[in-house]
Amino acid sequence: MFESLKKKFSRTSEKLEEELIEEAEEEDNLQEESGSRFSFFSFGRKKEKEPEEEDDENLLVEAEEEPLEEETEEVREEAEEVKEKKKSRFWSRSKDKDDEAEPQDEEEEDDEDLLVEVEDEPSQEETEENDEAEEKKSHFWSRNKDKGGEPKEEGEEKKSHFWNRNKDKDKDAEDVSVDGEASGGIFSFVREKTIQEKHVDDILFELEMELLQGDVAMEVATEVVESVKQNLVGKKIKRSNDITEYTYYALRDAVEEIIDIPGKSxxxxxxxxxxxxxxxxxxxxxxxxxxxxxxxxxxxxxxxxxxxxxxxxxxxxxxxxxxxxxxxxxxxxxxxxxxxxxxxxxxxxxxxxxxxxxxxxxxxxxxxxxxxxxxxxxxxxxxxxxxxxxxxxxxxxxxxxxxxxxxxxxxxxxxxxxxxxxxxxxxxxxxxxxxxxxxxxxxxxxxxxxxxxxxxxxxxxxxxxxxxxxxxxxxxxxxxxxx
Missing domain, CATH: 3.40.50.300 (P-loop containing nucleotide triphosphate hydrolases)
Incomplete structure (x- = not known):
């Protein structure tokens, strides 16, 4: 229902994001960072689900920190000693090898075996894997600094370079998206950007024309555009997700004022x-x-x-x-x-x-x-x-x-x-x-x-x-x- 309006609103967000990223790249004020890129429709429910995610993380930490009731006093003491002695190495291994954290054997291991496994020093193969991961991570974060955000291929337009690269990542992200989040990288600005009238004028004019084509009355289309402009101009932007979020709520607030006419049912x-x-x-x-x-x-x-x-x-x-x-x-x-x-x-x-x-x-x-x-x-x-x-x-x-x-x-x-x-x-x-x-x-x-x-x-x-x-x-x- 109302698919046409949904598309018009989401395209407005995409065009504004493209406008700001293109300008930032020309100013050498853009860098790519890891993170999940949110879709236009994800912000309404993203904030509602954050408390649940935090609760899950707290439960996980508590479960890992608290000893089992069935353990003897001697085992508890050994576990505490292991935690103090191996805490740094244990958590770094968990982070690097998150997908291998679950045991593969069908039969359950007893508590004593698990404790011995935690105390084992990392093998040479694991050490090499950690070093390789650190090297890749360092290379990833220094890539934009070394290259100055310039396109890889000579003569390629900056706008095309950034957006084509992101689209390629989005194709893979579609299969692993969760609650509107994609695994592809996001863009951030080295120096904070401010949304100005010049950024939104042409985009909102296009939105107004599209609303009129979608059978929205002239006075309504004008009211929506003016409200969105007032809410967006002056906003401080740190990363691309901010642009999408601010546009989402600016449009939502404008429409809410339009459709909520007071009266008794x-x-x-x-x-x-x-x-x-x-x-x-x-x-x-x-x-x-x-x-x-x-x-x-x-x-x-x-x-x-x-x-x-x-x-x-x-x-x-x-x-x-x-x-x-x-x-x-x-x-x-x-x-x-x-x-x-x-x-x-x-x-x-x-x-x-x-x-x-x-x-x-x-x-x-x-x-x-x-x-x-x-x-x-x-x-x-x-x-x-x-x-x-x-x-x-x-x-x-x-x-x-x-x-x-x-x-x-x-x-x-x-x-x-x-x-x-x-x-x-x-x-x-x-x-x-x-x-x-x-x-x-x-x-x-x-x-x-x-x-x-x-x-x-x-x-x-x-x-x-x-x-x-x-x-x-x-x-x-x-x-x-x-x-």
């Missing part, structure tokens, strides 16, 4: 009306083909399973087959429907549904209205009449997420005509661009209340800004694990 309002002994009256508006009638069936099913008793008003009396369609959904989910003959007054149908709910003690009235274009003045006036008669607590615009800017513009027009209270976006599961989901609430300053995420009656969910952030800034496997 429909469920909260339903509880408040129930406490007052009155039904919650909800009127649905929008154009034909957006899934408005199906959404009403989904909501009836959603609240029926929560223990409420909905009733549906078939106030779309103009369109051929509309009454039959909404009746079909009501029968499928098992709720009462109030309907009149085709061509009758839709406001009268809505009024009767509200009176029925009050008389029968039902908590929720869902009013279906005829789909109409926002430019049709006569039909918009009819919709205003339904609102005056039924006095709904909520007027909800139902839009199709995959129509992008069209859905945003429709919501704007409906809001100007009758003052809507919230939005439901259908087909959100099929929306790869994410433009409408990112824009619509911010443009009309009204919250998204539900998302349609499939064709079944159970395929609807209450909108949660944090869930939306996770969709945009987490990898698919992580989102699925959290769901």
């Amino acid at each position: 429909m469920t909260e309002m339903l509880e408040e009306k129930k406490a007052q002994g009155e039904p919650l009256v909800v009127m649905f508006v929008g154009i034909n083909g957006t899934g408005k009638t199906t959404t009403i069936g989904k909501l009836a099913n959603y609240y029926l399973k929560m223990g409420y008793t909905p009733v549906i008003a078939a106030s779309d009396t103009f369109r051929a087959g509309a009454i039959e369609q909404v009746t079909h959904h009501a029968d499928n989910v098992g709720v009462k429907i109030i309907k009149h003959q085709k061509g009758s007054d839709p406001a009268a149908v809505a009024f009767d549904a509200v009176e029925h709910a009050r008389a029968q003690g039902k908590e929720l009235v869902l009013i279906d209205t005829a789909g109409r274009m926002q430019t049709n003045t006569n039909l918009m006036d009819e919709m205003k009449k339904i609102k005056r008669v039924s006095k709904p607590d909520l007027v909800i615009f139902v839009g199709d997420a995959i129509t992008g800017n069209d859905a945003t513009e429709q919501a704007r027009k409906f809001n100007e005509a009758i003052d809507i209270d919230g939005v439901i976006l259908t087909k959100a599961d099929a929306d790869s661009k994410g433009g409408a989901s990112l824009s619509i609430g911010y443009v009309i300053k009204k919250p998204i209340m539900f998302l349609g995420v499939g064709q079944g009656y159970d395929d609807i969910m209450e909108y949660d800004p944090q869930w939306m952030l996770n969709q945009l800034f987490s990898e698919d496997d992580e989102v699925a694990a959290e769901a």
